Amino acid sequence: xxxxxxxLSAYIDGALDPAARAAVDGHxxxxxxxxxxxxxxxxxxxxxxxxxxxxxxxxxVPRLTTAPAWLAPLRTIMTLASGAAVFLFLASxxxxxxxxxxxxxxxxxxxxxxxxxxAVKGQAPAAQPAGAPTVTxxxxxxxSPYGAFAVAPSSSPAADNVVRGPATAxxxxxxxxxxxxxxxxxxxxNPPDAARTTASVPQPSPLLSPWLWLALAIICGAAAIALxxxxxxxx
Amino acid sequence: MGTTSDAEDIVQDALxxxxxxxxxxxxxxxxxxxxxxxxxxxxxxxxxxxxxxxxPLDPPDDDxxxxxxxxxxxxxxxxxxxxxxxxxxxxxxxxxxxxxQRTALLxxxxxxxxxxxxxxxxxVEIGTVKSRIHRGRLAVRNVLITRGWRGSDG
Numbered sequence: 001x002x003x004x005x006x007x008l009s010a011y012i013d014g015a016l017d018p019a020a021r022a023a024v025d026g027h028x029x030x031x032x033x034x035x036x037x038x039x040x041x042x043x044x045x046x047x048x049x050x051x052x053x054x055x056x057x058x059x060x061v062p063r064l065t066t067a068p069a070w071l072a073p074l075r076t077i078m079t080l081a082s083g084a085a086v087f088l089f090l091a092s093x094x095x096x097x098x099x100x101x102x103x104x105x106x107x108x109x110x111x112x113x114x115x116x117x118x119a120v121k122g123q124a125p126a127a128q129p130a131g132a133p134t135v136t137x138x139x140x141x142x143x144s145p146y147g148a149f150a151v152a153p154s155s156s157p158a159a160d161n162v163v164r165g166p167a168t169a170x171x172x173x174x175x176x177x178x179x180x181x182x183x184x185x186x187x188x189x190n191p192p193d194a195a196r197t198t199a200s201v202p203q204p205s206p207l208l209s210p211w212l213w214l215a216l217a218i219i220c221g222a223a224a225i226a227l228x229x230x231x232x233x234x235x
Numbered sequence: 236m237g238t239t240s241d242a243e244d245i246v247q248d249a250l251x252x253x254x255x256x257x258x259x260x261x262x263x264x265x266x267x268x269x270x271x272x273x274x275x276x277x278x279x280x281x282x283x284x285x286x287x288x289x290x291p292l293d294p295p296d297d298d299x300x301x302x303x304x305x306x307x308x309x310x311x312x313x314x315x316x317x318x319x320x321x322x323x324x325x326x327x328x329x330x331x332x333x334x335x336q337r338t339a340l341l342x343x344x345x346x347x348x349x350x351x352x353x354x355x356x357x358x359v360e361i362g363t364v365k366s367r368i369h370r371g372r373l374a375v376r377n378v379l380i381t382r383g384w385r386g387s388d389g
Contacts, residue, residue: 009372
């Protein structure tokens with residue numbers, strides 16, 4: 001028999017009919033060349049099979065259903081909501097004047113500081129025309145506020161601001177705000193205490209918590225991104 | 236297909252077209268039917284591209300295909316499965332095959348279709364399938380052999 005070279009691939013695939021297969025079997029017994037070729041073809045097949053499978057780089061099954069109609073508006077809403085939440089986060093962070101001290105201290109301090117500031121600012125213009133001409137200078141306008149500060153039991157910087165604010169910003173309305181403070185060292189304890197007790201009554205509302213808005217911004221942003229990807233993936 | 240993105244386009248296109256013509260599915264196994272659509276798409280694409288000259292599609296006779304002999308003693312072919320260099324050579328050899336041979340060979344050796352199925356998938360006679368697979372394998376084998384890898388003595 002001639003070398004059945006052309007049959008060897010079909011032979012190793014088991015695709016020959018029984019007669020042809022028997023003929024090749026018989027030939028291989030006597031022919032080392034064909035045995036080597038069979039082995040080489042088998043090795044070639046093994047190498048082809050050992051090639052790494054191609055992995056698609058993208059989703060190949062087309063989305064036959066288009067995205068639901070509400071998906072695009074929802075994405076817009078989520079995008080706007082996350083923007084608004086970022087804005088509210090910044091606004092609430094500014095409103096509560098977050099500092100490491102304020103957040104680590106008692107929750108009342110931030111509110112007290114804010115209310116103290118506004119109270120002083122609101123008072124300043126009114127005190128200017130009425131108080132300035134009539135008031136006699138306090139005995140020690142510089143000493144008394146600092147004295148009050150020194151005696152004040154609270155060492156929080158917020159209390160420092162409350163007392164120091166009027167002293168440095170508008171020293172000429174001293175008669176209005178700190179007459180009690182300058183009168184007696186004992187009475188100087190009162191304004192900070194009063195400020196603290198009255199100002200700590202309105203607890204910071206949860207609506208003012210910046211972290212709430214930050215979390216909301218992150219959630220809405222993530223939702224908007226996920227929706228965008230879903231929209232892009234659909235036809 | 237040459238490039239990954241071309242291949243992915245073809246697959247996606249084929250899947251879409253299979254979905255549209257699912258009513259025409261009959262006889263064949265579903266997998267073979269899908270491969271038939273995808274294979275036709277791919278071969279059409281290659282023919283329409285015509286960027287690189289194809290090797291001659293039909294050499295005269297399988298017995299005329301030469302068996303290259305090793306030029307030097309090297310590692311046994313059966314030892315090469317984990318060899319990245321050898322696998323790259325195999326891939327390059329497959330890439331240089333005529334598309335019809337490569338298609339038949341991959342349908343057989345990678346996808347595991349029987350000769351009869353490949354004949355239906357590629358719409359040719361079973362003898363043509365046999366010939367294409369054999370020539371494809373021989374070409375890959377020759378590339379490996381001429382690179383110095385020797386076949387085992389069987």
